[in-house]
Each structure stands twice: as structure tokens, then as C-alpha cells.
Amino acid sequence: MPDGDTIHRAASALRTALGGKAMTRFDAPRLVGPVPQAGRTIEQVESHGKHLEIAWDNGMILHTHMRMSGSWHVYRHGEKWRRPYQQMRASIENDEWVAVCFNAPLVETYRLPDKRRHPGMGRLGPNLCEPNVDLGMAVNLLLSYHDANARIGEVLLDQRVMVGVGNVYRCEVLWATGVSPYAPVGALTEHDAIRIVNTAASQLRMNLQAAPANAPSATRGALAVYGRNGQGCPRCPGTIDRTRMGTHNRVLYWCPSCQSYLDPRARSHPDDTPVMDPHPAAQRFLADLPWNR
Numbered sequence: 001m002p003d004g005d006t007i008h009r010a011a012s013a014l015r016t017a018l019g020g021k022a023m024t025r026f027d028a029p030r031l032v033g034p035v036p037q038a039g040r041t042i043e044q045v046e047s048h049g050k051h052l053e054i055a056w057d058n059g060m061i062l063h064t065h066m067r068m069s070g071s072w073h074v075y076r077h078g079e080k081w082r083r084p085y086q087q088m089r090a091s092i093e094n095d096e097w098v099a100v101c102f103n104a105p106l107v108e109t110y111r112l113p114d115k116r117r118h119p120g121m122g123r124l125g126p127n128l129c130e131p132n133v134d135l136g137m138a139v140n141l142l143l144s145y146h147d148a149n150a151r152i153g154e155v156l157l158d159q160r161v162m163v164g165v166g167n168v169y170r171c172e173v174l175w176a177t178g179v180s181p182y183a184p185v186g187a188l189t190e191h192d193a194i195r196i197v198n199t200a201a202s203q204l205r206m207n208l209q210a211a212p213a214n215a216p217s218a219t220r221g222a223l224a225v226y227g228r229n230g231q232g233c234p235r236c237p238g239t240i241d242r243t244r245m246g247t248h249n250r251v252l253y254w255c256p257s258c259q260s261y262l263d264p265r266a267r268s269h270p271d272d273t274p275v276m277d278p279h280p281a282a283q284r285f286l287a288d289l290p291w292n293r
Contacts, residue, residue, distance in 0.1 A: 008129040010072040011047035017097035018042045028090040033109035049163040070104030127163040128201040138162040142193045148186025154246045171226045183262035225253040
């Protein structure tokens with residue numbers, strides 16, 4: 001699935017190939033809305049989380065939502081596409097380049113200033129891929145989240161809090177900060193929120209020029225936990241585990257051993273409480289005591 005930095009890079013490539021140039025051809029077999037006309041000049045390409053928008057000089061906007069499967073590619077004329085034609089959802093051509101959107105679930109056009117017709121987008125949080133974004137706003141949105149009991153592993157994917165963090169970065173940011181994905185967002189201190197936001201912004205920006213598959217982490221550019229279920233943790237003797245979390249039941253990778261901070265499920269024994277010997281013989285002995293029968 002595309003993360004914020006992947007779509008941010010795609011927007012940069014589209015901006016270079018299409019920006020300020022007249023369009024010679026447009027094709028979108030599943031387009032919802034009016035068809036952009038050849039001859040119009042593309043003035044702007046912007047990304048907002050998983051949304052990518054292309055604007056023409058007549059106020060026409062092409063809105064594509066990448067969700068889990070969508071992506072934009074840029075080719076020179078005559079260059080072979082890396083995906084089959086059947087997966088094409090939109091293509092934009094000029095005299096030099098062909099920009100192709102593959103597998104985007106949503107491809108539609110509208111005219112400014114009717115962006116309010118997209119109520120599902122809501123008010124997006126700060127885009128952490130942008131160098132001059134106000135990170136303090138993301139910290140405040142995190143600390144003032146409407147549901148204090150929501151788990152941080154879910155909140156990090158809420159684009160109303162911060163834009164750019166996808167599933168890969170959710171796992172890597174939580175591991176880097178040592179925070180349990182089960183931690184209630186209401187339990188975070190200001191220091192915790194600052195660490196999470198700064199770590200997310202740092203990883204996203206570091207990876208803008210890197211290969212998309214290699215999200216930065218403490219392991220010098222490699223993935224620390226994502227996709228490494230059952231392997232050893234790079235930081236502690238523990239083993240990486242996987243679980244599913246959130247509205248869409250997305251897979252989350254984490255290390256239960258060193259990511260225990262603010263985990264509400266952690267049970268601690270008081271100093272004067274005896275802990276049962278885990279050896280099977282001890283368990284059987286205790287189970288055979290008269291008061292345990």
C-alpha cells in the first residue's frame with residue numbers, strides 16, 4: 001500500500017513531467033465527472049495523504065485516491081508500461097511524457113471551488129512530508145484526539161491528525177519510539193507526542209529520496225519490524241510479532257518485548273506477590289494442593 005512519501009514523490013514526478021505543459025490526450029475508462037479537454041495546460045499537482053490532485057488552467061481538477069492499491073507512473077512516449085493496460089484508471093499525455101494512474105479505486109473530476117462535494121476527505125492534518133509544515137499542530141491534534149481511549153496504533157493512520165503515515169511507517173515509528181501500539185492516545189504525555197510526530201516526520205522526509213520499500217529506522221535504512229514476523233528484534237532479545245488493528249483490520253508488526261511503554265495490558269506483580277514457577281512440575285504440584293482442587 002502506498003505511504004505518504006510514495007505519493008509525495010509521485011506528485012513531484014508528475015509536476016516535473018506535466019506542469020506548465022499542454023495536454024494532448026486524456027483517457028480514463030472509469031472516470032466520474034466531466035472529461036478534461038486536450039489543449040488545456042496543467043498548472044498544479046498536489047498530494048494530500050493518499051489523495052493526488054491535478055489541476056488544469058480552466059479550473060478542472062482530477063482527483064485520484066490511491067487507498068491500498070493505486071499508484072502513478074511516468075513514462076516517455078514508446079516506453080513499455082510496468083503494469084498491464086487493464087489496470088489503467090487514467091492517463092495524461094503531452095508531447096514528451098505519459099502519466100498513468102494504475103488501480104486507483106477513485107478517479108473523478110470536479111471544478112473549483114466545489115471541493116466541498118468531497119465530504120469524505122474531511123479536514124486533513126499537517127502533511128509530514130512537507131519541509132515547512134507545523135509539526136506542533138500534529139502534536140496538538142494527537143494530544144486532543146476526540147477519543148482518549150483510541151489506540152495509538154489506530155490513531156497514527158487517521159489523516160485528520162497527520163498526513164503521510166501509512167501502515168509501514170505506523171509500525172516503524174512505534175518501534176523506534178518504543179511505544180506499544182495498544183497505548184491509549186489519552187495516556188500520551190506531551191513529550192511522547194513530540195517524539196512520535198518528530199520520528200514520523202524524520203522517517204518520511206529521510207525516505208523521500210530513498211527506495212520506497214526501505215523505510216528508515218534504527219537499522220540504518222532497513223525495516224526494523226514491518227514484514228519481519230517471527231524474526232529477532234534488532235534492539236532486544238525479543239521476537240517480532242504481528243497483529244491486526246483498526247477499522248480495516250490492517251496487519252501491524254511490533255516487538256512485545258521492548259514496545260511495552262503505556263501498554264494497558266501489561267500486568268505487574270507487586271514486590272510482595274509471589275509469582276508461580278513456570279516449570280510444569282511446579283504447576284502440577286500447586287494444582288494438586290487441596291485448596292486448589
